[in-house]
Amino acid sequence: MFEYAPAPESRSVVDLKPSYGLFIDGTFVDPTDGDSFKSINPASEEVLAEVAEAGPQDVERAVRAARKAYDKVWGPMSGRDRAKYLYRIARLIQERSRELAVLESLDNGKPIRESRDVDLPLVAAHFFYYAGWADKLEHSGFGANPRPIGVAAQVIPWNFPLLMLAWKIAPALAAGNTVVLKPAETTPLTALLFAEICQQAELPAGVVNILTGAGDTGRALVEHQGVDKVAFTGSTDVGRAIARSIAGTRKKLTLELGGKAANIVFDDAPIDQAVEGIVNGIFFNQGHVCCAGSRLLVQENVADRVLESLKRRMAQLRVGDPLDKNTDVGAINSAAQLERIRELSDAGSAEGAERWSPPCDLPDRGFWFAPTIFTGVTQAHRIAREEIFGPVLSVLTFRTPAEAVEKANNTPYGLSAGIWTDKGSRILWMADRLRAGVVWANTFNKFDPTSPFGGYKESGYGREGGRHGLEGYLNV
Amino acid sequence: MSERVAVRKTYKLFIGGKFPRSESGRSYLVQSSNVSLASRKDARDAVVAARAAVKGWAGATAYNRGQILYRAAEMLEGRREQFVALGIPGDEVDAAVDRWVWYAGWADKLAQVYGGANPVAGPYFNISAPEPTGVVAVVAPERPALLGLVSVIAPAIVTGNTVVVAASPSEPLAAVTLAEVLATSDLPGGVVNILTGAITETAPTLAAHMDVNAIDLTGVTDAALATDLEVKAAENLKRVLRPAPADHDWSVDPGLDRMTALLETKTVWHPKGV
Numbered sequence: 001m002f003e004y005a006p007a008p009e010s011r012s013v014v015d016l017k018p019s020y021g022l023f024i025d026g027t028f029v030d031p032t033d034g035d036s037f038k039s040i041n042p043a044s045e046e047v048l049a050e051v052a053e054a055g056p057q058d059v060e061r062a063v064r065a066a067r068k069a070y071d072k073v074w075g076p077m078s079g080r081d082r083a084k085y086l087y088r089i090a091r092l093i094q095e096r097s098r099e100l101a102v103l104e105s106l107d108n109g110k111p112i113r114e115s116r117d118v119d120l121p122l123v124a125a126h127f128f129y130y131a132g133w134a135d136k137l138e139h140s141g142f143g144a145n146p147r148p149i150g151v152a153a154q155v156i157p158w159n160f161p162l163l164m165l166a167w168k169i170a171p172a173l174a175a176g177n178t179v180v181l182k183p184a185e186t187t188p189l190t191a192l193l194f195a196e197i198c199q200q201a202e203l204p205a206g207v208v209n210i211l212t213g214a215g216d217t218g219r220a221l222v223e224h225q226g227v228d229k230v231a232f233t234g235s236t237d238v239g240r241a242i243a244r245s246i247a248g249t250r251k252k253l254t255l256e257l258g259g260k261a262a263n264i265v266f267d268d269a270p271i272d273q274a275v276e277g278i279v280n281g282i283f284f285n286q287g288h289v290c291c292a293g294s295r296l297l298v299q300e301n302v303a304d305r306v307l308e309s310l311k312r313r314m315a316q317l318r319v320g321d322p323l324d325k326n327t328d329v330g331a332i333n334s335a336a337q338l339e340r341i342r343e344l345s346d347a348g349s350a351e352g353a354e355r356w357s358p359p360c361d362l363p364d365r366g367f368w369f370a371p372t373i374f375t376g377v378t379q380a381h382r383i384a385r386e387e388i389f390g391p392v393l394s395v396l397t398f399r400t401p402a403e404a405v406e407k408a409n410n411t412p413y414g415l416s417a418g419i420w421t422d423k424g425s426r427i428l429w430m431a432d433r434l435r436a437g438v439v440w441a442n443t444f445n446k447f448d449p450t451s452p453f454g455g456y457k458e459s460g461y462g463r464e465g466g467r468h469g470l471e472g473y474l475n476v
Numbered sequence: 477m478s479e480r481v482a483v484r485k486t487y488k489l490f491i492g493g494k495f496p497r498s499e500s501g502r503s504y505l506v507q508s509s510n511v512s513l514a515s516r517k518d519a520r521d522a523v524v525a526a527r528a529a530v531k532g533w534a535g536a537t538a539y540n541r542g543q544i545l546y547r548a549a550e551m552l553e554g555r556r557e558q559f560v561a562l563g564i565p566g567d568e569v570d571a572a573v574d575r576w577v578w579y580a581g582w583a584d585k586l587a588q589v590y591g592g593a594n595p596v597a598g599p600y601f602n603i604s605a606p607e608p609t610g611v612v613a614v615v616a617p618e619r620p621a622l623l624g625l626v627s628v629i630a631p632a633i634v635t636g637n638t639v640v641v642a643a644s645p646s647e648p649l650a651a652v653t654l655a656e657v658l659a660t661s662d663l664p665g666g667v668v669n670i671l672t673g674a675i676t677e678t679a680p681t682l683a684a685h686m687d688v689n690a691i692d693l694t695g696v697t698d699a700a701l702a703t704d705l706e707v708k709a710a711e712n713l714k715r716v717l718r719p720a721p722a723d724h725d726w727s728v729d730p731g732l733d734r735m736t737a738l739l740e741t742k743t744v745w746h747p748k749g750v
Contacts, residue, residue, distance in 0.1 A: 125597065141589065143731060236713070243710035248703030255713065412712070414740075431744045441746040448596035452604050456740050457689070458713045463741050466594055466604065476733065 004318070007325040009112045013099045016189070019050040022058055022212060023195035025065035026205025032057040037214070039188055042109035043322050043331035043366040051188045054211035056220045059180070062209040063226040066151040066178040069206030074178050075148060077204075079135030086131030086173060088201040093124040096197065100190055104162055105322040107189040109331030109367070110285050112323050122447055123166040126465075129449035130170035133470060137175060140467055142476035148176030149252055149475055150228030155218040157234045158184035158333050159288035159389075164233050165191055167464045169208060170449075175473035177229065178207045182221055185214040186334045219245075227251060231472065233290075236387075236413070236458050254462030254472040256290065256454055258387040259415030261436065262408035263293030263444060266401075267302040269420035273442065275309045278393070281418060281444040283317060283329055283371050287391040288337070290459075291416035293444055295384060296373075297404050300397040307375065307395065314371050315358040329391060332367040341369050341390035348374045348383035353394070379410055387413070401426065405433045414456030418444045437463070487511045487648065489518060489672060490655035492525030493665020504673070507562070511648045514673035519640065519681040522669040526611045526638040527687055529666030534608045534636035542583030545634055548661035549576040552626075555657055562649045564622045571727060572626040579630035582735060586635060590736060599748045606739040608636035609715055610689035613682035615675055615705075617695040621647035623726050625654060628694055631734035633667055640669045640688070642679050644695065648672035676701065683708035690715035690738050697722065 019036065021028040035053040040046060054062070074082065093100065100123075101115040108115070137146045152172045156164035161183055172179050183191035195210045211217055215238075222230045223245050232242050233256040246253055263281045265274045281293025298306050322330035332338040349355050353374040362368040369390055377384050377394040384394045398404040408417055417436040419427050427441045437455045440446060447453065452463035462472045488495040489512045497503075500515035512518075533541070552573050559569045591605040612632045617624030621644050632639045643651030655670045671678050675696065683691050683705040691709050696702040696719045709716050717737050 240710050240713060243713060243716075244707045247706035247710065248699065257713070427746065431742070437740065437742060439742060439744045441744060443600065443745055443747050446596075446598070446600065446745050448594065448598070448602070450594040451596050451602050451745070452594070452741050452743050454741070456609075456742075460713065461715050467592075468604065468741055471736075476731075 004326045006321070008321065009102055009323045009325060011102060011106065011323065014103045014106065016049050020052060020192045020212070022052050022054050022062070023192065023208070023210040024058070024062045025209065026199065028195070031055060032061075037185065039107055039186065041106050041366075042186070042333050043363070045365050048107060049189060051192070051212045054213040054217045058211060059217065059220045059224055062180045062211050063151060063224050065206035066180050066209055067226055069204060070148075070150055070178040073204040074173075074207045075176055079137060079176070082173065082176065083131045083134035085201060085203050086127055086134060086170065089197060089203070090124050090127035090131055092197045092200055093120070093127060097124065100162060100193060102323065103193060104190050105330070107187050108158065108161055109322050109333050111327040111330045112325055113327065114285060119160060119163050122449070123162050126163070126166040126449040127170045130174040134174040137470065137474065140470050142471055142474050146175070146474040146476050149473060150177060151226060152177045152179045152229040152231060152473065153221045153224065153227040154179055154181040154231045155222060155234065156181065156183055158187040159285060159290070161187040162190040162194065165194060167233070168231050171464070171469045172231070172473050173207065175470055177473050180209040180211060180221060182211045182213060182218050185212070188212040222246065229473065232256070239460055252472065254464070255460035256462075256464060257458065257460040258413055259290045259292065259455065259459050260295060260385065260387055260411045260413045261291055261293050261416040261418065262295045262297050263418035264297045264404050264408060264420065264430065265299060265302070265306055266421035266423075266426065267299040268422045270422065271302070271306060271309055274420040275306065275313050277418060277420060277442070277444040278310055279313055279317070282393040283391050284445050286329055286332055286369070288333060288389055289445065291438060291445065293416075293418050294388060294393060296393055296395045297398050297407055298395065300399050303397050310373070311356065311358065314373070317358070317371055319360055319368065319370060320363060329371060332369050332390065335367055337389065338367040338369060341388055341392060344383055344386060344388045345372060345392055348377070348381060348394070351381045351383075353377045353381055353383060379407060385411065401430060405430065409435045412458040415459035416440065485509070487652040487672070489514055490652065490659070490668070490670040491518070491522045492528070492669065493659060495655070498673070506646070506648055509649060511652070511672045514671035514678050516677065516681040518671055519678040520685065522640040522671060523611060523682070523685050523687055525666040525669050526640050529638045529664055530610055532664055533633070533638055533667045536636070538584035538587070541634060541636065542580050544662050545580035545583060545630065546577065548658055548663060549573055549580060551657045551661050552576060552654070555653065558653055559622055559650060562653065564650055568620050568623050572623045575623065575626050575730075576630050579634045583634050586732070586735060590732070590739065591741065594743070601746045601748055602743065604741050604743040606635065606736070607742050609738050609740050610637060611687060612637045612639045612690045612692060612738055613679070613685070613688050614639050614641045614692040615679050615695040616641050616643050616651065617720065617726070618644045618697065619647060620726055621650040622654065624695070625651055627726055627730060628692060628734070629668060631730070632692070632738050635735055635739055637738050638667045640671065640682060642675050642682070642695070643670055643672050645672070645674055679705055680708060683714070684711060686712050688714060690717070692717040694720045
């Protein structure tokens with residue numbers, strides 16, 4: 001392996017306050033009951049800031065602020081003017097992208113190379129894309145007179161904190177809704193910086209409200225009677241609980257849940273490209289990706305060649321300081337997530353699969369897990385069925401395209417899938433049969449604001465991104 | 477001369493293209509006819525039949541599905557007097573035929589209207605297309621018995637879903653007669669399955685069934701039952717269509733909602749290059 005000189009990105013661009021309040025009705029306020037929690041850097045376990053924990057009364061205040069803003073300001077405002085606020089936000093994100101990227105890597109643990117080159121450009125692009133829809137909704141294909149729904153409660157995960165915020169807030173605001181958003185408890189900081197950007201954009205008070213907190217805060221928010229729309233990204237179990245809790249209400253629901261994607265490699269695929277795709281599929285963002293290609297299905301006659309090449313490539317991955325521009329794989333987001341990855345990986349070994357990781361020095365402090373593959377995995381193994389949400393790949397083999405389809409679809413999830421082959425007709429044949437919302441052929445983990453994203457089956461319902469992403473925020 | 481003795485019709489369930497009685501052997505009396513009282517087992521059998529039909533129906537060409545649905549409209553038109561004899565107003569039968577024809581025409585158009593190419597910022601071909609969600613359980617509206625039923629079945633199946641329908645308990649005769657229409661329309665067995673009987677008996681089984689992808693609660697009038705069914709449906713994250721308001725006007729243009737609510741959007745990416 002080549003020697004690299006460390007190339008750390010400077011933290012000085014980020015100006016963190018020691019503590020943050022809740023963002024309600026355009027200002028930062030203290031929580032009603034004064035509770036707080038700490039957000040830490042998962043790469044070092046250092047405390048980054050103290051963050052308010054919103055209780056039921058804070059939820060009440062935020063929903064009321066959002067309702068007032070919807071009734072008095074944002075609902076009546078012309079689409080043309082809503083668009084201009086969203087364009088402002090998009091520009092402010094571009095202007096402050098370095099600051100946001102560094103803070104994202106600090107709070108989340110993802111490599112700066114990803115937060116800088118993937119997350120932040122997509123965040124800005126998302127606001128830019130939906131800004132343009134705000135004054136064109138009648139042309140969006142959802143009837144002649146599409147109307148906003150009202151107040152949206154949005155709960156997002158920790159794997160792409162700011163990007164998930166953008167996926168939620170941009171279409172909601174473009175369609176004329178107001179929002180109360182709860183970021184994940186381990187990654188609240190970029191959402192709070194986004195609140196400052198809303199202030200800087202002079203977005204009317206109450207249009208965006210940010211409530212930090214954990215599961216109880218999220219539950220109080222989605223169950224609040226003043227909420228008209230619920231959008232959640234996270235685990236399938238929590239998604240199920242939300243679907244139950246809103247049963248019998250008027251609330252409209254979209255869910256972006258877990259996945260166990262098959263990344264299918266045929267014997268005619270360009271092996272080097274496929275290996276890059278496999279690595280990108282499972283080790284991008286430490287595997288904290290709901291659409292990660294966590295099950296490699298490789299055609300039996302090339303399995304040895306693919307695995308050999310994959311192992312060689314994995315040995316080149318640099319695991320370590322997220323702020324180092326050379327880093328490929330950063331820190332696991334939390335101690336709890338690290339524990340889950342360990343538990344499932346241990347189950348993989350215990351159930352008889354063969355575990356392999358490249359030699360890899362991990363830092364002493366923080367939460368780390370070396371890139372890992374399991375071979376000899378069967379469909380019955382837990383590591384082939386359960387979402388690990390970490391840098392752990394399960395390798396299975398197949399002989400025929402039909403067998404690949406059977407195995408790929410043999411999961412309650414249906415978020416994404418990958419196909420690697422040189423044969424165009426086979427790509428289209430496979431793509432027709434894979435029960436997944438996004439199919440990447442000869443590529444993987446590509447995202448774009450114009451491209452709808454979302455799952456089949458227990459990966460949730462509704463789409464985010466593109467024209468389709470408006471539907472969940474409109475009464476049509 | 478003595479009057480001819482009429483041959484009466486037996487009203488049975490419609491499962492997998494066949495007309496079985498309820499496995500429970502039960503029936504209930506409607507308009508002087510004994511109608512099958514479907515059991516939970518009948519509901520499960522119907523789901524099995526609907527699942528078995530998914531591959532062929534979803535895999536059929538859109539043109540073919542459109543042809544078959546249009547054929548069903550022809551058969552429906554031809555049986556107009558039978559429905560009138562059951563007490564369905566003639567203009568409701570006409571509206572049902574027209575509704576069916578309207579939906580039939582969507583078979584090979586919806587993917588163009590609802591899907592399309594996405595201009596992503598990179599050298600990729602990217603296209604989104606709708607696909608059927610799979611097996612759909614439907615609680616049909618209590619009335620209008622025919623127009624309501626047609627208005628929930630046609631949008632579900634035209635895109636390639638298969639359905640298990642809990643028919644109106646108080647007016648099931650039109651539903652069984654519609655099944656006879658479908659059985660003579662080249663519609664593959666299992667695409668539409670119709671259960672007569674009590675909603676409270678069949679719907680909870682369908683809502684909780686792990687091999688059902690979506691549930692349409694349009695005809696559920698009891699709010700507590702609707703909530704219970706929605707809770708059950710959450711177990712495998714079924715797509716849920718909530719009950720229609722009591723004053724819903726079935727005669728107006730239905731729009732695309734009933735079709736799009738039962739579709740999944742699949743987006744396929746491929747790099748461009750030489």
